[in-house]
Amino acid sequence: MTDPRIRNIVIVGGGTAGWMAAAAFAKVLDAGCSIRLVESEEIGTVGVGEGTVPHLKLFNNLLGIDDVEFVRNTQGTFKLGVQFNDWGRLGDSYVHGFGTIGHDVGLLPFHQYWIKARQAGKADEIGAYSLNTVAAPRGRFMPSASDAPPGSPLANVAYAYHFDAGRYARFLRGYAEQRGVRRTEGKVAQTVLRAADGFVEAIVLESGERIEGELFIDCSGFRGLLIEQALHTGYLDFSHWLPCDRALAVACEKVGPPTPYTRSSARPAGWQWRIPLQHRTGNGYVYSSAHVSDDEAATTLLGHLDGAPMGEPRLLRFTTGVRRQAWSRNVVALGLAGGFLEPLESTSIYMIQSGITRLLNLFPRHDFSPVLTERYNAQSRFEYEHIRDFLILHYHATERDDTPFWNQCRMMSIPPPLADNIRLFRDSGRFFRDGEEMFATPSWVQVMLGQRIAPKGYHPLVDQMPDAELAGFMASVSHVVASCVEVMPAHQAFIDRCCTAPAMVA
Incomplete structure (x- = not known):
C-alpha cells in the first residue's frame, strides 16, 4: 500500500521565514520526513532588526527555546509595547501596551467604567491603568512573577522581544540542522511543473542540480519564486489604505x-x-x-x-498586500513571499509563525485535499485583512493636516468593517473582536483613544456602580499598577542579571 504521508519537503529561501519553517517542521514532523532548505548567501535577507508581538514566545516554547537562550543568542531585549509619537496631533504621545487594561467588572471591560470616570474628571489617561504602559516609559521590566498573588498585574506580564533577525535565522539554522534539516547553497534557475496538474515537481539550481519534492515552502521574499513566478497566483494590493511603499x-x-x-x-x-x-x-x-x-x-x-x-x-x-492564494497546489508561501503589511505593529514575524502553525494544523496527505487548501487560504485572508484594518486605523484616525501625506491618510476611504468599528467605538466605547483576529480589545481601545477617537457615551450597565464606588475603583486600579511598577527592576538591570549576550562581531 502506498504511504499517503508527505515525506519530502523543500523550502526555497532561508532568512527568518525559511529557518522558522525548517525548525518547526524538524521539531513536529517525524524523522522519516526529509526537510531540505535551499538558499543563496549572495541573495541575502531583508531582516534589519525586528520587533515582535508576544505570540513569538509560544513559537519558541514549541521548539523548547527559553527566553534566556533566545535573548542571549540574538542580542535581544524585551518589549512591553509600542510608543506612538505625533500620530494623532503633533506633540501627542501614547503607548500601545501589551496585556490588559485594569480588570473587567462582570460582563463589561474596564475601559467602559473608565469612560464614565474620565468624562466626570475622575480618571487619569487610560495608560495609567495598564502595567505595560506605565512601566515601559519608565524603563522597567520583569517577566511574570510566580510568587505574585492571584490577580496581581505582575502575575501575568505580557511581553515580546526586540532582536537581531539575522542572528535569529542563524540560531534557528543550527537548531534545524541538528535535527536533520539539510541546507543546500544555490540559486533557483528553473521551476519544473508536472504536466498533468501543474504541481511543482522540482526546482533546478544554477549548478544544474535538480531537487524534487512533494511539498514546497516558498520563502523567497518579495519575488515569490514559486507562488508567483511559477504558479501566478496574483496579488491583492493594499496600497490605497497603506500608502507607504x-x-x-x-x-x-x-x-x-x-x-x-x-x-x-x-x-x-x-x-x-x-x-x-x-x-x-x-x-x-x-x-x-x-x-x-x-x-x-x-x-x-x-x-x-x-x-x-x-x-x-x-x-x-515594497507594495503592501497579500497573495490571492497563500497555498496553491503543493506550494505554501510564508513571509514576504505570502504578503506584506509593513512593520508598523511588528506583525511580520507573527505572520510567518501563524502561517507555519496553520499549515501544521491543516497538514496535507499526498493527495493535497482542496478542502484543506481552501480553509488555509480563507484563514490567511481573514488574518491579513483584519491586521490590515488595525494598521489603517493608525493612519486614518489622525487630526494632522500639516502635510499632503497626512491629509491623504485622513481623507481616504477605508474598508467598511473598520469604519463600523470606529463608528461603534465613537458612539459608546464598544468594540467586539471578530473571531480569532490577532489584535484583541485592549489593543483596539488603546489605539483608538490614542488617535483621539473619543467615545460620546458608555455602556448603560456602568451606571449600576455608584459614582463614589467608581472613583474608588479607578483610584485602586491605578494605585495597584503604580505599586507593581515600583518593584520592577530596570530593563537593563534585568538583562545584565539574566541574559546578557556574549561578545559578538556586529
Missing part, C-alpha cells in the same frame, strides 16, 4: 540603556521606528515615495538617530 533602514550606535518598547514617530511622509538591541539600535523610516524623495527621507532618518550611524541607510521597496 519604501523603507530606509540603518543601525546606529547604542547611547544608553535599551528601552523596553519600540518607538514609532510620525514623520512628514510616514513614520520612523527605533528598536533597541543590546549591542546597537535599529532605525528605519517607512515612507510614501509619492510624497518624499529617497534622499529627503534619508536626511530625515539620519537627522533623528540617537547615536552615530553604523553605515549607510539601506533602501527597501
